[in-house]
Amino acid sequence: MSHPAEPVAVPAEHLRRLAGRFAAGVERAGVAEGDRVVVSLPNSVELLAAVWGCVASGRIPVPLDPRLTPHEREPILADVSPALVLDSLMRFAELLADDPAELDPFPRCRPMHFTSGTTGRPKGVWSGFWDAADAESAVLEERDLWGFAASDVNLVVSPLYHSAPLRFALGTALAGGSVVVLPVFTPEAFCEAVRAVRPTTMFCVPAHLQRLLAHLESGATTDVSSFRLVAHAGAPCPDPIRRGAHALFGTDVVWEFYGSTEGQFTACPATEWEQHPGTVGRARPGRVITVDHEDELWCAVPAWGRFEYWNDPDRTAQAWRPTENGPAFTVGDLGRVDEDGFVHLDSRRTDLIISGGVNVYPAEVEAALVEVPGVVEIAVFGRPDERWGQRVVAAWVGDAAEADLRATAQERLAPPKRPKSYERVHALPRTATGKVRRTEL
Incomplete structure (x- = not known):
């Protein structure tokens, strides 16, 4: 060997x-x-x-x-x-x-x-x-x-x-x-x-x-x-x-x-x-x-x-x-x-989520949720939504419970910034320099 x-x-x-x-x-x-x-x-x-x-x-x-x-x-x-x-x-x-x-x-x-x-x-x-x-x-x-x-x-x-x-x-x-x-x-x-x-x-x-x-x-x-x-x-x-x-x-x-x-x-x-x-x-x-x-x-x-x-x-x-x-x-x-x-x-403009006419900055939402016990990494991104234009979605790595993430979001974030859905993933897709590929998510 x-x-x-x-x-x-x-x-x-x-x-x-x-x-x-x-x-x-x-x-x-x-x-x-x-x-x-x-x-x-x-x-x-x-x-x-x-x-x-x-x-x-x-x-x-x-x-x-x-x-x-x-x-x-x-x-x-x-x-x-x-x-x-x-x-x-x-x-x-x-x-x-x-x-x-x-x-x-x-x-x-x-x-x-x-x-x-x-x-x-x-x-x-x-x-x-x-x-x-x-x-x-x-x-x-x-x-x-x-x-x-x-x-x-x-x-x-x-x-x-x-x-x-x-x-x-x-x-x-x-x-x-x-x-x-x-x-x-x-x-x-x-x-x-x-x-x-x-x-x-x-x-x-x-x-x-x-x-x-x-x-x-x-x-x-x-x-x-x-x-x-x-x-x-x-x-x-x-x-x-x-x-x-x-x-x-x-x-x-x-x-x-x-x-x-x-x-x-x-x-x-x-x-x-x-x-x-x-x-x-x-x-x-x-x-x-x-x-x-x-x-x-x-x-x-x-x-x-x-x-x-x-x-x-x-x-x-x-x-x-x-x-x-x-x-x-x-x-x-x-x-x-x-x-x-x-x-x-606050955020890169290319990452900006506009939901119901409200600007949502992923970095702000991520900072509010990353310290939930059991979260290793988290990434927030927008998905097309017929009603809101975009809806806020969070993908996380770790054994944190979705209920804890939702409770923390309700505690720390105004309603437009709270993720509408959560997805547990094994790893976040990243570029070679470590940036999260939000488009993949």
């Missing part, structure tokens, strides 16, 4: 050389500056090196989930017209040149990530090419916020074709730190990596934390004292899981942040969350967050934080507007900003 290889921390110098060899190889293969390179690889150091080699040599990497079906992948390929499709580790190895190219000290652009198709067809988020000053500022902003340093060992537990784990891994490498990539997250693999390489930083989603906490509650043990930073985002974090993470790693270690593929809004250390429960933090440096008359959040960003939707000027125009703080964008999320500047996120 074969055993998975022990996790290894790859030093920045090794990663940089690998990225340089890839950059030289794609140039030799005829990929010009400004061309798109689709990177569709399993979670690996090679994926990170391919992206680094592209952004630091003027090519545009387009990271894609290697599990996409042809039906999902072909429209994206048609949209970006790639000069190269990198879809196997063997092809990566074939492209490597013996002598590495000289890489720019800072990436010239962001990778072009495609957002999930919850608002229609997937769309590419393109930063444009930065000048040298903006390129440096983009890297140093992340470094200053998260403290990336040469002494860091970043543990990658999420798919690197997503923006957040890729930002943390590349930011660490650019600062001279080491990176460890888990091919797939399991609590057992996490504990083994912690034992073997003593990581200092990690980005994760709440689903990772929930699985890890359940694993430890079943009797497993791990020493997580090596971590100085555990950042979570990507989905609302139920309070019991958040507090479990605070207890496990320490409130001086855990951060939450709010952002999207398009850009970053806030960052919130656990100590601030405990003083302001429910917040996702204050605006990151250089940003100003406001709400409009429909409670939609808008974020003014520095020059290097701007973007367009690839080949979609109409959607780009809808996402941006001028403000007194400079150009601001929205991704349709709803919330509020309190008098101290703390942002509270």
Whole structure:
């Protein structure tokens, strides 16, 4: 019986050389500056090196989930017209040149990530090419916020074709730190990596934390004292899981942040969350967050934080507007900003349920029901209803009784917000980043 290889921390110098060899190889293969390179690889150091080699040599990497079906992948390929499709580790190895190219000290652009198709067809988020000053500022902003340093060992537990784990891994490498990539997250693999390489930083989603906490509650043990930073985002974090993470790693270690593929809004250390429960933090440096008359959040960003939707000027125009703080964008999320500047996120507009003309925010209903004894996870969504337009439905994981859920809803929620029906499920369907697929429910 074969055993998975022990996790290894790859030093920045090794990663940089690998990225340089890839950059030289794609140039030799005829990929010009400004061309798109689709990177569709399993979670690996090679994926990170391919992206680094592209952004630091003027090519545009387009990271894609290697599990996409042809039906999902072909429209994206048609949209970006790639000069190269990198879809196997063997092809990566074939492209490597013996002598590495000289890489720019800072990436010239962001990778072009495609957002999930919850608002229609997937769309590419393109930063444009930065000048040298903006390129440096983009890297140093992340470094200053998260403290990336040469002494860091970043543990990658999420798919690197997503923006957040890729930002943390590349930011660490650019600062001279080491990176460890888990091919797939399991609590057992996490504990083994912690034992073997003593990581200092990690980005994760709440689903990772929930699985890890359940694993430890079943009797497993791990020493997580090596971590100085555990950042979570990507989905609302139920309070019991958040507090479990605070207890496990320490409130001086855990951060939450709010952002999207398009850009970053806030960052919130656990100590601030405990003083302001429910917040996702204050605006990151250089940003100003406001709400409009429909409670939609808008974020003014520095020059290097701007973007367009690839080949979609109409959607780009809808996402941006001028403000007194400079150009601001929205991704349709709803919330509020309190008098101290703390942002509270109500819901994503795409999740909004309108029942009998009343707006119902799933996050609010979920927060009211998640602490019912026996509820492990819960997701609230809308279903078409001839009378009300949509009716509110709740699906939950765990051994909680439906009667207890109904009683709590009656106690905590106004009538339009109370789920009309409840469904017990074995697991909630999720994307690779941990977001609940409400459309599946």
